[in-house]
Amino acid sequence: MHQFRWALTRRCPRCGHKPVFESWYRMTTTCGECDLLFEREPGYWVGAMTINTAVIALLFLGTFGTAVWLTWPDPPWAWIAAGVVGMNLLFPVFFYPFAKTLWMAIDLTFQKVTDQDEFGS
Template sequence: MIDPRRFGRILSLGLRLRCPRCGYAPIFRGWFTLLAVCGGCGLKFEREQGYFVGAIYLNYAATVLVAVPGYFVLDYLVGLSLVPQLLLWGGFCIVFPLWFFRYSKSLWLSLDYFFDPGTREPF
């Protein structure tokens, strides 16, 4: 049974790039460097090699979920032709995943921690 309050709390921590266990410490140093363990509780962030492949899917899904409806909305509301649309959404599909990179990893970590909190013990 999913506890909605716990799920909301962990998801909120993920969106704020915080440790899903303690919420105390940030999980990134800078833009692209994921810390190995939480500075607050010692939670190991990367369980194994390839652990964050799911984050790539999250990033891709978020990009597509914005770009495809965005294309149709602009086509319907503004009547923007194909070439400007391709330039706009092509650029978007390059920039957005770079910006969303940290959030996708953080959300993936949060979702994993929510569904399987007990398998990753601190060092």
């Protein structure tokens, strides 16, 4: 389970090495410690996009539902709409690097590393 803790701190989910990002979004090709190739196959990051989409959908439902519930019977619809739209625009941009490392942690849980997943092999 440590791979998920490392993923939530934007570390390599295999060994915990940091940094694995050159900037907020730009990930290094391999881990500087364990040489894991981060993009293990073409289309690999679709899993990260799925996680990002699922998290924002849950956050939207939770925020919208809570806002309506707290302000019922007279919810300020315009403010609630502005808030959830703003959140839906900004949160995925912030969360995407975490979605990538979380996806890698999930993938490493179910698909063990082979020689082809390590740089220089």
